[in-house]
Amino acid sequence: MSLPLYLIGARGCGKTTVGHALAQALGYNFSDTDHHLLQATGASVSDIVAAEGWDGFRRRETAALKAVTAPSTVIATGGGMVLADENRQFMQQHGRVIYLYALPEVLVARLDASPEVAQRPTLTGQPVAEEMAEVLAQREALYQLAAHHQVDAMQSPDEVVKAILTSLSLARAS
Ligand SMILES: Nc1ncnc2c1ncn2[C@@H]1O[C@H](COP(=O)(O)OP(=O)(O)OP(=O)(O)O)[C@@H](O)[C@H]1O
Ligand SMILES: O=C(O)C1=C[C@@H](O)[C@@H](O)[C@H](O)C1
Numbered sequence: 228m229s230l231p232l233y234l235i236g237a238r239g240c241g242k243t244t245v246g247h248a249l250a251q252a253l254g255y256n257f258s259d260t261d262h263h264l265l266q267a268t269g270a271s272v273s274d275i276v277a278a279e280g281w282d283g284f285r286r287r288e289t290a291a292l293k294a295v296t297a298p299s300t301v302i303a304t305g306g307g308m309v310l311a312d313e314n315r316q317f318m319q320q321h322g323r324v325i326y327l328y329a330l331p332e333v334l335v336a337r338l339d340a341s342p343e344v345a346q347r348p349t350l351t352g353q354p355v356a357e358e359m360a361e362v363l364a365q366r367e368a369l370y371q372l373a374a375h376h377q378v379d380a381m382q383s384p385d386e387v388v389k390a391i392l393t394s395l396s397l398a399r400a401s
């Protein structure tokens with residue numbers, strides 16, 4: 228059986244979109260921690276945050292990460308999964324971690340086109356562009372710290388999948 232593949236990165240980098248396509252390309256299962264929480268609780272991210280605050284959401288997110296971890300599975304994580312040391316260590320120890328990197332202006336354009344506010348409630352109360360700058364300043368180093376591989380996510384989803392497969396096979400060959 229093959230190790231799980233964890234996709235990490237900021238809101239809008241394509242973890243869910245690319246994760247589906249990567250799982251298809253590999254014949255793996257696909258899981259998404261945000262979707263898992265929605266299915267398990269019947270509540271959106273907004274609902275959970277309104278009821279339990281971001282601390283409550285983050286606790287549930289850690290449990291979701293463990294629940295969906297399985298062999299031969301591509302796992303799209305939430306954008307804030309790397310905030311907890313526990314989550315970073317868990318992903319590093321249980322599988323391969325792939326950071327989908329994109330410039331803030333690309334991320335903001337994607338989020339403006341598809342805001343999905345129930346699943347992406349504001350983190351800071353600021354407009355999306357300001358929020359993205361602040362969040363990336365806080366998280367960029369954590370994404371890099373957690374990742375075994377970093378891939379340019381500003382290409383088409385199919386090209387991102389190819390880049391991930393190349394990076395994984397290069398790592399296997401070395
Ligand atoms: N490589 C890409 N090229 C163009 N558009 C993309 C690409 N990847 C994702 N998108 C678009 O960007 C939006 C956000 O993508 P997606 O939901 O996959 O991001 P995410 O990383 O899972 O975000 P979140 O952290 O909020 O779950 C979607 O509308 C999707 O169609
Ligand atoms: O970047 C974040 O902190 C988040 C990203 C989304 O995937 C969701 O997990 C939630 O909206 C929080």
Ligand SMILES: [Mg+2]
Pocket residue numbers: 242243244259261303304305
């Ligand atoms: Mg997603």
